[in-house]
Amino acid sequence: MRRISKLTRVAVGVASLGLVATACGGTSSDSGDSDTSERGVAIAYDVGGKGDQSFNDAAYAGLTKAKDEFGYKTADIEPTEGETDADKEQRLASLAKQGYNPVIGVGYAYGLAMEAVAKKYPDTTFGIVDSTVEGGNVASLIFAxxxxxxxxxxxxxxxxxxxxxxxxxxxxxxxxxxxxxxxxxxxxxxxxxxxxxxxxxxxxxxxxxxxxxxxxxxxxxxxxxxxxxxxxxxxxxxxxxxxxxxxxxxxxxxxxxxxxxxxxxxxxxxxxxxxxxxxDVGGAVYALSKSVQDDKPLTGTQTFDLKVNGxxxxxxxxxxxxxxxxxxxxxxxxxxxxxxxxxxxxx
Known part of the structure; x- marks a missing residue:
């Protein structure tokens, strides 16, 4: 799988993103319609959800930055207790069907679900944090x-x-x-x-x-x-x-x-x-969103390490x-x- 290093070059620092992360829980969406003419980015949270002051909140900070900078509609969806891969697949598919692009799964647990959904929605760019998923429309966001x-x-x-x-x-x-x-x-x-x-x-x-x-x-x-x-x-x-x-x-x-x-x-x-x-999970979310905004969606394995301040x-x-x-x-x-x-x- 090819690596596209530009993703890490435009990533923003976690320290600054962390300032905009919120501590509240719940699920939010700025638009519930399926109008694909309006750009949108969505994240599906890992276990713990929004308000963990850590991994998931970093992703939310990146979502917020993309919304503020590009005027994106956004959605951030909480996991459910005891959910299956089928539940995750349904969640990702629903977001793609509503026109969100990119759709990002926050955590390795989304691996199997994303592999299945990405094939069904080839015109949507997907991102997954902490796992590698094969697919021409998937960016695997890996950290050192x-x-x-x-x-x-x-x-x-x-x-x-x-x-x-x-x-x-x-x-x-x-x-x-x-x-x-x-x-x-x-x-x-x-x-x-x-x-x-x-x-x-x-x-x-x-x-x-x-x-x-x-x-x-x-x-x-x-x-x-x-x-x-x-x-x-x-x-x-x-x-x-x-x-x-x-x-x-x-x-x-x-x-x-x-x-x-x-x-x-x-x-x-x-x-x-x-x-x-x-x-810098937030930087990864933001950078993938920017690539779609620029009509140059990134795919492949993206490695965030010390060299690129990831x-x-x-x-x-x-x-x-x-x-x-x-x-x-x-x-x-x-x-x-x-x-x-x-x-x-x-x-």
Whole structure:
């Protein structure tokens, strides 16, 4: 499958997009008709939906930017509990039938559904986040999560005072393994004496691993009891529980996907969020929308990595710059990853 790098070149930063992400839930649409003469972009959310302050909200920020800039009609649709691939297929097909273009599935769970629907609507451009789907009208939006997580690991190793840090994964799947692998490597490359505790909340998304703050909080409390004083969660909405537990225990949390230090719903805990491993999902949504607006719809595998600022590490918390050696260490390894001197593990 060909790669078209222009998508990443026009992507906007997660940090700026995060400012427009809303914290509310629900399903919204600016137009319920099927008038295909009016441009429109639609996103179908992953587990956790809008208001997760993370992955899904980043996608919504990109949708909002496309709406504001291009005057698009928009729709953003919530998942339903216990839904099947057939349900996802019906949702994507309905959006395409209404004339939305592009139609974007936020999350790897849309893979099978999108493969089927894209064939039925060849004149619609589809996008899928975190999965690769073959098709001449599909853009697969893939991120180097392991690279951002490596930087988070460097930060954790520099910030820990107990030489014990934690990782909480939402669901035990290959995508989240990338976060864990990069984080562990970043920690141990920085200081081999630091111990990394890892825990996954569930084996499947249906069990709530990405949508249960209570599970995240319980896992974090367990790691804190074992002396972990920096906790990194790649767990969607469940990560809010990890951040809450860290704040209560007065230890550091590391956010994920969006700059969680800036998220309004997390304001009570912001001083405990040292940094966030950023993933420019919003930039991908916006850029794919722009390509359709320009009548040059992009397809193929689009890789967002450090080289194109598709992933990164936030510096919003003033305390980030105060941790001895942290900023210099992160800047150094970031360049080494870009230059190919450091190869980051994905599993």
């Amino acid at each position: 999560e392991e690279q951002a997580s490596y930087l988070a690991g460097v930060a954790a190793a520099k910030a820990t005072k107990t030489n014990t840090v934690g990782f909480v994964g939402g669901v035990d799947v290959p995508l989240i393994h990338k976060f864990e692998a990069g984080y562990k490597q970043g920690v141990l490359d920085t200081d081999p004496k630091v111990k990394v505790l890892s825990q996954y909340l569930t084996q499947t998304a249906e069990e709530g691993g990405f949508a249960s703050p209570d599970k995240g909080k319980a896992a974090a409390e367990g790691q804190i009891e074992k002396k972990a004083d920096v906790l990194y969660a790649a767990a969607g909405l469940s990560g809010q529980g990890v951040i809450e537990a860290a704040a209560k225990a007065k230890v550091w949390a590391i956010g994920v996907d969006s700059d969680q230090y800036k998220q309004a719903a997390l304001a009570p805990y912001k001083n405990s969020i040292l940094t966030s491993a950023l993933k 992933v990164g590490l936030s510096e919003s918390n003033p305390e980030y710059a105060k941790v001895a050696g942290l900023q210099d260490a992160v800047n150094k390894v970031k360049q080494e990853i870009i230059d190919g001197k450091i190869k980051v593990n994905t599993e």
